[in-house]
Amino acid sequence: MPMWIVLGVCAAVFFMAVAVAGAFNLFNGGMPAAGDERPRRLLASDFTAGDLEAVAFSPAIRGYRMDEVDAVYSEMAHRIRLQEDRIAVLESRLPAPEA
Numbered sequence: 001m002p003m004w005i006v007l008g009v010c011a012a013v014f015f016m017a018v019a020v021a022g023a024f025n026l027f028n029g030g031m032p033a034a035g036d037e038r039p040r041r042l043l044a045s046d047f048t049a050g051d052l053e054a055v056a057f058s059p060a061i062r063g064y065r066m067d068e069v070d071a072v073y074s075e076m077a078h079r080i081r082l083q084e085d086r087i088a089v090l091e092s093r094l095p096a097p098e099a
Contacts, residue, residue, distance in 0.1 A: 041054055041056045042068060042071055042072055043055060043072050043076065045075065045078075045079075047076075047079065052076075057069060
């Protein structure tokens with residue numbers, strides 16, 4: 001069998017393996033910035049407005065890790081919904097304004 005066929009098959013198998021590994025997110029894209037020693041901080045379920053300023057995401061090759069950003073925004077949305085519901089309940093307890 002000619003050598004170029006063997007090399008072609010080997011190259012195809014290698015690129016297929018890399019494509020499958022990439023599809024299953026087996027390559028960790030997290031890379032800290034040079035000299036950045038801050039611990040990565042996400043939001044706890046009982047965060048305050050001040051905690052939003054302390055959020056730090058892990059830099060990745062194309063920005064921040066999407067799973068961390070999604071987790072923070074999901075928790076923020078949940079907390080805002082709870083507060084909106086609480087505001088609605090408290091406003092319903094107020095006496096009606098007199099015309």
